[in-house]
Amino acid sequence: MTTPDVRALVFDIFGTVVDWRGSLIREGQALGQRLRLDADWARLADAWRAGYLPAMARVARGELAWTTLDRLHRMILDEILPRFGLAGLAEADRAEFNRAWHRLTPWPDSVAGLQRLKARFPIATLSNGNVALLVNMARHGGLPWDAVFSAELFRAYKPDAAVYQGAARLLDLPVEQVLMVAAHPSDLDGAQRAGLRTAYIPRPLERGAGGWMEPVGDRRFDFSADDLLLLADQLGCA
Amino acid sequence: MTTPDVRALVFDIFGTVVDWRGSLIREGQALGQRLRLDADWARLADAWRAGYLPAMARVARGELAWTTLDRLHRMILDEILPRFGLAGLAEADRAEFNRAWHRLTPWPDSVAGLQRLKARFPIATLSNGNVALLVNMARHGGLPWDAVFSAELFRAYKPDAAVYQGAARLLDLPVEQVLMVAAHPSDLDGAQRAGLRTAYIPRPLERGAGGWMEPVGDRRFDFSADDLLLLADQLGCA
Numbered sequence: 494m495t496t497p498d499v500r501a502l503v504f505d506i507f508g509t510v511v512d513w514r515g516s517l518i519r520e521g522q523a524l525g526q527r528l529r530l531d532a533d534w535a536r537l538a539d540a541w542r543a544g545y546l547p548a549m550a551r552v553a554r555g556e557l558a559w560t561t562l563d564r565l566h567r568m569i570l571d572e573i574l575p576r577f578g579l580a581g582l583a584e585a586d587r588a589e590f591n592r593a594w595h596r597l598t599p600w601p602d603s604v605a606g607l608q609r610l611k612a613r614f615p616i617a618t619l620s621n622g623n624v625a626l627l628v629n630m631a632r633h634g635g636l637p638w639d640a641v642f643s644a645e646l647f648r649a650y651k652p653d654a655a656v657y658q659g660a661a662r663l664l665d666l667p668v669e670q671v672l673m674v675a676a677h678p679s680d681l682d683g684a685q686r687a688g689l690r691t692a693y694i695p696r697p698l699e700r701g702a703g704g705w706m707e708p709v710g711d712r713r714f715d716f717s718a719d720d721l722l723l724l725a726d727q728l729g730c731a
Numbered sequence: 732m733t734t735p736d737v738r739a740l741v742f743d744i745f746g747t748v749v750d751w752r753g754s755l756i757r758e759g760q761a762l763g764q765r766l767r768l769d770a771d772w773a774r775l776a777d778a779w780r781a782g783y784l785p786a787m788a789r790v791a792r793g794e795l796a797w798t799t800l801d802r803l804h805r806m807i808l809d810e811i812l813p814r815f816g817l818a819g820l821a822e823a824d825r826a827e828f829n830r831a832w833h834r835l836t837p838w839p840d841s842v843a844g845l846q847r848l849k850a851r852f853p854i855a856t857l858s859n860g861n862v863a864l865l866v867n868m869a870r871h872g873g874l875p876w877d878a879v880f881s882a883e884l885f886r887a888y889k890p891d892a893a894v895y896q897g898a899a900r901l902l903d904l905p906v907e908q909v910l911m912v913a914a915h916p917s918d919l920d921g922a923q924r925a926g927l928r929t930a931y932i933p934r935p936l937e938r939g940a941g942g943w944m945e946p947v948g949d950r951r952f953d954f955s956a957d958d959l960l961l962l963a964d965q966l967g968c969a
Contacts (some may be wrong), residue, residue, distance in 0.1 A: 510835035565901070615866050628853050628877050639866050642879045645901065655908035663883065665801070 496714050497690045499728065501664045502610055503619035503642060505651075506627065506674035507542075508699040510607075510721075511597035511634065515698075520593035528586065532577045535701065540576065544569030549621065549650045559648045560622035567591045584730075594622070595629035600696065604635050606721025609730045615639045619660050619673065621650050624655070640664075652683025661689065672715070674724065680705050681714060692716035692724055698699050735910070735928045735953050738967065740848055741857035741880060741903045743889075743913035744865065745780075746937040748845075748959075749835035749872065750778050753936075758831035768822065769849045770815045773939065777897070778814065786857065797886045799861035804916030832860070833867035839935065842873050844959025853877045854960040857898050857911065859888050878902075890921025899927065912962065916945050919952060925953045930954035930962055 507513045514535075521534030548565040551557045559566075570591055574582055582590070610616055617640040618627050627641045640663070644650045647659040661668045666690030675681050676696040684691050693714040697706060716723040745751045752773075759772030780825045786803040789795045798806075808829055812820055846915070849852055855878040856865050878901070882888045899906045906926030913919050914934040924928050924947040929952040935944060956962040 553916075561903075597828040615870065617866075623903070624878060624901040628855075628902070632853065632877060638877075639870060641863060645885055663859070664866070 498670055499672045499690060500666050500670040501615040501617070502672045502674055502692075503617050503657075503689075504514075505673070505680050506620035506622055506630070507597070507679065508617055508696055509674065509676040509694055510603045511630065511638065512698070513542065513594070513597050514700060514704075516597040517541065517593055519598075520590065520596070524547065524590055525585065528582075535603050537573065537577045537579075539700070540573045541566070541569055544573065545621075546617050548567055553650060553653070561626075561645055562621055563591065563594070563623050563626055566594055595626050596633050598637060599634045600720070602720035602722045604637070606725055609639055609725040610728065611621055611637055611639065611720065613728070613730045615664065617642045617660065617664070619651070619656065620644070626715075651680055652686075654683065654687040657684050657687035657689050661687075662713065674721075678709050678712055682712070690715045692718065694718060694720060694724065736851065736908055737910045737928060738904050738908040739853040739855070740894075740910045740912055740930075741855050741898050741927075742845075743911070743915065743918050744856055744858035744868070745835070745862055746934055747839045747912065747914040747932055748874065749837050749868065750936070751780065751832070751835050752938060754835040754943075755779065755831055757836075758828065758834070762824065762828055766820075770817055775815050775817075777812065778940070779804070779807055781812065781875055783859075788818070790889060791891065797881055799863055799864075800859055801832070801861050803828065824899055829866075833864050834871045837872045837874060838958070840958035840960045842875070844963055845875055847963040848959065848966065849875055849877065851966070851968045853902065855880045855898065855902070857889070857894065867961045890924075892921065892925040895922050895925035895927050896934065912959075916947050916950055920950070922932065928953045930956065932956055932958060939945055 504510055517538035518534045518673040525531055548569055552560055566650055570587060574580055607616055616638060618638055619642045620627055621653045624641055624643045624647045627643055631638055642660045644656050647655050647657045658668060661671045664671060672690040672692055673681060673684035674694060674695050681691040681693060692715040715729055716724060718727055742748055755776035756772045759775055759932045763769055786807055787902045790798055792877050808825060812818055845854055854876060856876055857880045858865055861880045861883045862879055865881055869876055882884040882894055885893050885894045896906060899909045910928040910930055911919060911922035911930060912930040919929040919931060954962060954965055956965055
C-alpha cells in the first residue's frame with residue numbers, strides 16, 4: 494500500500510474527541526444535586542445516546558424534515574425522562590440539561606493531539622452535531638479547530654456520502670487527500686465509500702470500562718492509533 | 732437607543748481584518764523578482780479587486796452558476812494580466828499568484844483584537860471568500876476563528892440576506908443577537924436589512940494612503956470603532 498497523500502484531517506466528535514458518557518453522567522449528577530433528585534445517570538446517558546441512531550434514521554427516511562442534533566437530543570430526552578423518574582423536570586431544567594452536549598469533556602490526549610496535528614494539517618470537525626453545539630463545545634474544551642463542519646451544513650447525517658464529500662469540497666481537496674478520524678468503524682466505512690482516507694482511534698472507555706465497542710471485523714484502515722498523539726506520530730507531526 | 736444584546740460576532744474579512752491591497756502588492760513584487768518581470772503591482776491589485784463586484788453580480792443574476800471566489804479571482808486575473816504586460820505568465824505562476832488571496836496579512840490590531848473579543852464572544856468569519864481560502868488565511872495569519880462561515884455555505888454572496896441570516900441560523904441565535912463587523916457601509920446595510928446588529932470599523936488604508944473609502948453618509952450603526960481593539964473596549968472585553 495502506498496502512503497496516502499493526506500492534506501487535511503476531519504474528525505468525528507462524540508466518542509472520538511470527547512467523552513460524551515462520562516460528561517453526561519457528571520452533568521446529571523450536578524443536576525441531581527442542585528434539584529435534590531436521584532436517578533441512574535449512567536443508564537440515562539446510555540438511553541439518551543441510544544436514541545441517537547433511530548432519531549437520525551427518521552430524518553434520513555424523510556419521516557422528519559431536517560432537524561438539528563440539538564433538537565433530536567431534546568426530543569429523545571423528553572421521551573426517556575419518565576423512565577428515570579424525572580417526568581416532572583421543568584422546561585428550563587430540560588433545556589439546560591440538553592445543553593450538556595455543548596459541554597462534553599475532551600479525552601485526555603485530544604487537545605494536545607489536535608495541536609500537534611494542526612501545526613502540520615488543517616483540522617476540522619465532521620460531526621452529526623450542529624454547528625452551534627460544536628462551536629460551544631470547542632470553546633468549552635479548548636479544541637483548536639481550523640473549521641467546524643457539520644451534517645447541518647449538508648442537511649444530511651453521516652454516514653451519508655454527501656457529508657464526507659461536502660467536507661472535501663469545502664476544503665477544496667480531492668476526497669483521497671482528506672483523512673477521516675473516528676472511533677467508529679461504521680463512520681469510517683462511510684468515509685471510505687465516499688473516497689476519503691481513514692484513521693481508526695479505538696476508544697475503549699467510550700461506554701465505560703468494559704463497555705461495548707463497535708467491532709472492527711476484517712476492515713482495513715489507512716491508519717490506526719490508540720490516541721491522537723500516536724496518530725500525530727504516525728503522520729510525522731513534530 | 733438600548734444597548735444591543737450581542738451574543739456572537741461575525742466579520743467581513745477583505746479590508747476589515749486583512750490588508751488585501753498591501754499583501755497583493757508584496758506578492759506581486761515577489762513574483763516579479765522571481766521571474767524578473769516588472770509591472771505596476773499596485774494598479775494590478777486595484778484592477779484585480781475592481782473585478783470582484785462585477786463577477787459576483789454575474790453569479791447573483793444567474794448568468795454564472797455558483798462559482799467560488801477562488802475561481803472568480805482566477806477569471807479576473809486571467810482577464811487583466813494582458814493589460815499589465817503579463818499575458819505570458821505561465822499556468823503554474825497564475826495558480827500560485829491567485830493563492831496570494833489565501834495569504835493576506837492581518838491589519839496590526841486584528842489578531843490581538845480578535846483574541847480579546849473571542850475571550851467573551853464566539854467569533855466567526857462571514858466573508859464572500861470560499862471556505863478553503865478563509866481556512867488557509869486564518870492558518871497563515873493566526874486568526875483565531877471559532878467558525879469559518881462563508882458565502883459558499885449558502886451559495887449566495889453578500890449582501891444577499893440569505894448569507895447574514897444563514898450565519899445566525901448556524902449560530903442558533905436570533906439575528907438581533909449577532910453583530911456584523913465590517914469596514915464597508917454597504918455590507919453593514921445588508922446585515923442591517925437582515926436584522927443583524929452592526930459595527931463599523933473604518934479602514935482608511937484599505938486602498939492605500941489617501942485612497943477611496945466607501946462613504947458612510949447618514950447611516951447609523953450600533954457600534955463604530957477605529958480598530959478591533961477599540962471595539963473590544965466598547966463591548967466590555969477584558
